[in-house]
Amino acid sequence: MxxxxxxxxxxxxxxxxxxxxxxxxxxxxxxxxxxxxxxxxxxxxxxxxxxxxxxFPTACFFYATPSLLLVTLYPLAKRVTNYPQFVLGLTFSWGAFVGFPALGIDLLTNTPALIAAACLYGSCIAWTLIYDMIYAYQDIKDDAKAGIKSIALAQQANAKAFLAAVSAVQVSLLVGAGASLGVGPIYYFLTCGGAAATLEHTIREVNLESVKDCAAWFRRGAWITGGAISFGLFMEYMVQYLDLFGDQGKHSKAVES
Known part of the structure; x- marks a missing residue:
């Protein structure tokens, strides 16, 4: 896809x-x-x-199908809005919803899971805004000449402040997703803390005036931030699976049921 x-x-x-x-x-x-x-x-x-x-389970088909509309409409967004990256985020992040029915969890009848899915979806949208804004800076001069709308052009005057604000939203929503499921400290430290640290490092180091540097940090940022989030999720899963903290996993297991 x-x-x-x-x-x-x-x-x-x-x-x-x-x-x-x-x-x-x-x-x-x-x-x-x-x-x-x-x-x-x-x-x-x-x-x-x-x-x-x-x-996957049949329910996944009904959850996933609406994303086709977003896949089709995203390329048109740059013609009507300065924030096509937001529409890209809506498209790329759809798996946040599909993962739950894949595990047999009905979001429509499970409020904690629905809150977690919504927070995860919003967090992924925010992340897309961050990395694709850095990506868009590669084309900022050509986009201006061609009349292509872009978040890089819209936020050129305060780019790093905007990236920092969206990063705060991303991490806050990751915290919200964890809180709704009652996860333990491993998730907050590794996933949320790791995301915050790597995003701060990326925003501080990237040179938005350099096409080469933007391309490099687009790739590098995806790996380090995505790696931190994924590693934290994996470690939280192992803690829950092995029940290392005793009663920690009860809430999450209740959500699954």
């Missing part, structure tokens, strides 16, 4: 991409692949995604 989103994006942007240095050599933009070739390829990607989705 990530690939399908890229294909949809390249189809919509085939007349914009040639005006941006970073995207001018994309296959459709440079004419290496025609629209007639790209659409069947998109169909194959979507069917491959469907094949994976059907391996």
């Amino acid at each position: 990530r690939g399908a989103g890229c294909t949809v994006n390249d189809l919509w942007d085939r007349n914009l991409d040639p005006h941006v240095a970073r995207t001018r050599l994309r296959p459709i933009a440079r004419g290496a692949i025609s629209i007639q070739q790209a659409i069947p390829f998109l169909g194959a990607q979507l069917f491959a995604g469907l094949a994976v989705l059907l391996q």
Whole structure:
């Protein structure tokens, strides 16, 4: 589905991409692949995604299907809003909802799980705003010339303050997700604390005036922040699974039931 989103994006942007240095050599933009070739390829990607989705419980199909609308609409956002990255976040973060029915948890009847899913979804949206704003700074000069709307252009005057504020929102929502499920200190220290520390490091070190540096920190930031969050979640899972803190896992197990 990530690939399908890229294909949809390249189809919509085939007349914009040639005006941006970073995207001018994309296959459709440079004419290496025609629209007639790209659409069947998109169909194959979507069917491959469907094949994976059907391996999960049936409820996941109904939770996941609405995301197709967002996949289709995201590329249009840059034509009507300075914050297309927000729409990208809505799209990329949808798995925060799908993970719960995959575990047999009905979000519509389980309030703690619904709160956790909503907080996780919001946190992932905030994270998308952060890393994709850094990514967008690669194209800021070309976007201005081509008339492409961008969060980088909208927040150019106070970029790092904006990134710091959104980072605070991301970490706060991670805390909210954990609190709704009654997780233990491992989660708060490793996942929330790790996210806060790596985001601060990224924002402090990235040079938004350098295309090369923005590209490097886009990749590096995804790995270090994503790694901290994932490692914290894994360690919290192991603590719960092994019941290392005695009664710690009771609330989470109650949520699952």
